């Protein structure tokens with residue numbers, strides 16, 4: 023959609039104080055890309071790309087990320103579905119739509135899990151937190167509650183995603199382009215149809231020729247939909263989204279904050295990391311129990327199924343694949359950089375939480391109270407402490423959480 027320029031500028035005036043804020047032109051281009059509704063064979067695609075799809079979940083970033091303002095969370099109907107054929111296969115995105123078919127794509131077989139759409143406010147600030155800060159907060163945790171730093175499969179410290187599977191904002195944004203909208207960007211395979219109903223490249227190309235009347239390079243396949251500069255602009259826009267606000271004037275705010283502390287919530291939901299205050303997350307992986315477990319950790323785009331999904335076996339050993347392809351079994355240690363276990367999740371930041379319902383990784387919790395009671399594992403003590411509060415105190419604690427609201431984004435009112 024087209025936004026009045028005045029609004030765009032007033033938005034740019036409230037950007038988060040990150041490096042991205044010093045690139046207003048990129049941020050403005052990124053705003054257009056974030057709100058752009060893509061169509062198949064989009065004439066706006068850079069370098070002759072095939073536009074939206076072939077496989078996609080929505081036709082713009084803003085379609086999912088809009089609650090409480092542009093860049094916000096998404097309702098349960100916007101959940102991304104993941105599925106895998108067998109228990110040793112990697113989870114893949116189970117796309118809802120295909121440009122090849124007029125109807126929504128039926129869900130594939132196998133086991134399924136879902137991911138709720140989080141808000142992106144303040145993401146640039148999270149991106150800026152140094153790796154050392156995450157190691158430092160992990161080192162302070164001992165005993166019952168001991169989080170660990172998340173790593174990507176290629177050994178980088180990760181901080182984004184429910185499972186903590188992504189190292190940087192730039193990386194997540196490029197993946198979102200490829201996975202959610204089916205856009206061809208550098209270094210990411212474009213999502214392909216599932217094998218069972220695979221339309222081969224030729225039929226994709228034929229449909230392109232039919233729809234655009236243009237000549238298509240059958241050997242090289244679709245060109246890029248977004249250039250590296252486009253992806254950088256989109257990243258700059260997301261990175262400039264202001265951090266959520268906290269409303270501190272309401273009665274009981276101080277008491278609620280104190281109860282949050284007494285109930286051990288802040289063992290994981292740490293108020294400040296490095297220079298980022300009000301985050302209420304340690305960004306570490308914690309075991310929060312079996313009822314929240316699912317194994318969809320490092321899911322990927324169809325076509326890159328060969329994931330290195332290391333797992334600890336019953337003897338505490340882990341299999342590692344060496345560069346020559348051979349597999350060795352070694353003892354698991356804190357430094358093993360294991361992918362998240364089924365019961366492990368990255369502590370989600372609580373800033374802006376009032377405006378990001380429903381809650382938890384799959385959006386199963388309608389209220390904040392539901393979300394708190396669903397914790398288990400390392401957080402069992404915290405849940406017991408919460409349950410032992412008087413009902414009025416529980417409400418005061420929840421009211422404290424509700425004081426964390428989405429930022430005021432000028433453009434949001436118009437979107």
Ligand code: HEC
Pocket residue numbers: 056079080081082083084085086087096100101102137138139140141142145181182183184185191194195198199202203256260
């Ligand atoms: C179909 C809905 C949908 C669309 C469209 C979508 N997203 Fe998301 N987004 C999600 C979901 C679900 C997650 C959580 C995924 C996870 O953690 O496993 C997410 C997570 C993210 C994150 C990581 C946030 C964090 O704190 O971990 C970023 C950044 C992001 N999206 C950016 C984008 C951008 C940019 C676009 C457009 C190219 C986009 N998204 C399109 C649903 C969507």
Ligand code: HEC
Pocket residue numbers: 167184282285286287288289290291308309310314367368369370371372375378380381382383384390393394397400401404405408423
């Ligand atoms: C052991 C670490 C730990 C403790 C202690 C803990 N949490 Fe959490 N919290 C998590 C993790 C991990 C998740 C994500 C779980 C999921 O999505 O399945 C979470 C999720 C949440 C959510 C939902 C966030 C969202 O964006 O959907 C809320 C609200 C929350 N916690 C509040 C609390 C409160 C209040 C307390 C204290 C009573 C508390 N937590 C104690 C780790 C913890």
